[in-house]
Amino acid sequence: MEYNIVIGLETHAELNTDTKLFCGCSTSFGSEPNTQTCPICLGLPGVLPVINRKAFDHTLKTALALNCEINDFVNFDRKNYYYPDLPKNYQISQNHFNVGNNGSVDIIVKGEKKRIGINNVHLEEDAGKLVHPEASDAGHSLIDFNRAGVPLVEIVTNPDLRSIDDVQGYMHTLRNILQYINVSDCKMQEGSLRFEASISLCRKGAKVFGNRVEIKNLNSMKAVMKVLAYEISRQKELLDKGAQIVMETRLWDEVDGVSRRMRTKEEAHDYRYFPEPDLVPILVDKKSIDRIRETIPELSAMRRQRFTSEYLISDYEAGILTESKPLADYFEECVKLTIVSPKELSNWIINDVLRVLNEKKSHIQDFTISPKMLVDLIEMKSEIGGSIAKEVFSEMSNTGKDASSIVREKNLTPLSNAEELNFIISKIIEDNPKAIEDYGKGKKSALSFLVGQTMKITKGKANPKILIDIFREKLENNL
Amino acid sequence: MFLHELTANGIREKVKNREVSCVEVVKELFRRIKQKEALIEAYIFLDEEGALSKASEIDDKLESGKEIGLLAGIPIAIKDNISTKNIYTTCASKILENYIPPYNAFVVKKLLQEDAIIIGKTNLDEFAMGSSTENSAFHITRNPWDTESVPGGSSGGSAAAVSADMAFMALGSDTGGSVRQPASFCGNVGFKPTYGRVSRYGLIAFASSLDQIGTLTKDVFDAAMLLQVISGHDALDSTCSALDVPNYLSDINCRDNVVRIGIPREFFREGLDSEIRNALMNALEIYKKNGAVVIDLSLPHCEYAIATYCIIATAEACSNLARYDGVRYGYRSRLDDDNIVDMYSRTRAEAFGDEVKRRILLGNYVLSAGYYEAYYLKASKVRNLIKNDFDEAFTKVDCIISPTCPTPAFKIGEKILDPLEMYLSDVYTNIANLVGIPGISIPCGFTTAGLPIGMQILGKHFEEKKILQIAKLFEQETDFHLQKPKLD
16 A cells, blocks of 8 residues: 655754853763763752753754754743653753744755755753663663753754655754854764654545654664665554554664564653743843854855855766765865966866865865865876876875875976977887878877877886977978 | 850851950850750751861851951751762652762852851751651751641741851751741741742752752841851752842841732631631731731632642752662662663662652652643642732732741641642742742740741842841841740
């Protein structure tokens, strides 16, 4: 049977503030357990929260970048539930008065633009982390509270996603936006981007959605894709058999590749939300919205469009270059520094720069070759020839030295000296009578062969343009 | 007169003039405590060693001519729900029996800065939930005026300690009357400042939107002095006001502000003890004689105050007390449980008292899905109506005067089995917490049985100074505050 798929996604992104949401503890990742804690984030008796303005501004920025309506009255609520990693046994979150509502994100799926509705954007605190000893009979678990109180922005979509491709497109675009506006590192491996999905299937043509299943604790985009594929086939199979889908919350088991029931609707938590009395409401005026709006850079979709029209590169290339803001900045920095065509710069960055970064598993921000250095190299290319340029590039990426000093040190100055070249060329003509003959018969590829031979002998140090001219002249004269 | 009978300001003067050393004051006070504490049991924890060492520190300061703080040398008692660094802070609960905070509450920091001497932590109803101090997990406290009666609550230990001259002043906390009601029962001056005037940082929360730290003192001047020290902005409490703190001590004798006194007729109806009514009427006569105009008022929504208070206070309490789960600190059930939920339940079942459990249950109920709108949300709306009543009233009057409590101190055990009857003890006081306004209770007479009667004066937000002046006038015209219980 044919089904329509309806998916909604909640995304939690750790905000990249230096300190936690309600205290001054550091948020840096990977420290010794429980070294970044204080009475406040440990929820000791008598402590009170004080809002981190930067975290609030980041949330506002996110809501604006996702085209939300900004609420002028923002308040926090307590979400009450018991879990050992939650120090107060309530989470300070937002339920009634979020930072933003009714936003949207445009995604491109299979070449087509699609608008995904954002239900709300809100700010909340993260919980700690349970550490389970490897021995199954240890009889205890440990808790690391370093993460407790780290600010999270939560982004909740409407149930607008209709396929796994939609979900992939959305997650990709969202991550890209969060990175572009520099509110989150979105480092999946550090858990700074986490998802919860809800999915239901209904028969094609049906007027109401089917029963919804929620899946929690998805710590990577890959896990989201896998669990949704699994759920779609699980639910299809059940529906085909005429069975009902139970409204429930399931957990994804990465190891076995299956989702498992966590609790049914009847067992669902009643979070007993109520306004957090320890914080005062935040009144958001137009001035502060404008102030934050000004800090939002051109986002990648716009930039991609501009790149194709302004720099005459393909949409594909523009897509790669605008994938991350630092890379797009790098490209534009190069464009500004030279008269070399943006197209050629784009080729270099996509083919060479990205290849090296991939090999080194590094980021453009940490790249040894600055835009100025890259441009200098490309400008030398006509002089030193393409293959030497590539060699110099790889040396630059390893050593961080600039192009001209590498060329000087390695004696890679091109052989443009006509006398020396004439000698080599005469010898090549002598050694390759067959090619000369072919050329005479009008076979133009013979010329390329001869140039290639010369490049081989000179180890690429000859300038191919000059070579072609010399060969042509000599061969024409011979005929 | 014995040293321990002096007011805090009396001690301060003597210390400043080098008539007596701080160490002598502390020693004398502990002599008194050793005599009377066995009978009264006002304290949960006494820190004689710490007090003596702080006292000699201040003596050294005096000796070397260094500047001394406003409360230099004054021994002070702290209610045991206010966090004191390295000193047990139990909330009179088994669940925090062995809890030692690693930090000082804002007010404690302030006291220490002003050279006060902390002598110990006083008894209270568990987590400040109660009106008699009978809900302490450790022991009851007796009223120094009648040791068969309760001292009131929840700051019963602080009130009894001041009343029995076992502390010169004390801090309490007031969520629904927990400073004013015991002050009334024990014949002290009890002051609850405006919500936000004093930082709550370090006060172990009962109901966050109602809790306020207050003072228990022997007279109005001492209240002003202590309030001066603990008031002010604290960056660690978002609900704490940044408004400047006026000088409460200068012009405390000024009588210009004793002008229009409002009398809410709803507060003088059934349930009010006739001796208390008479004491209040006499008190009003004194004000009239001094030029005040008494104006009849109506606060129509006050009849809903107890219900509103019960919903809001318990809702906040159930969430605030959720953190006591045996995981990180405090009591944990000794039984080995395989699962965490059992550990939670057993820990909380074993270590919370009945009244705390009752309020946690009630609070969870009023916040539950399907009930939130009918209870919590509605209570929040009624709270606004009550606030409006007061805003309206304060356009016509400068202060509102009423009895602090409908009855004098009741007998130990009399109301403990009837929670509703017990809640009614706060009927005149909890309104100030709902509205957030300041209020004081001062002695205004005695029953024929010799129990103190308290008069409550409520003022506008942040008009502590005016209230103090109005209270001070009464004190100057009467001698109720000078009476001492016979404890021999």
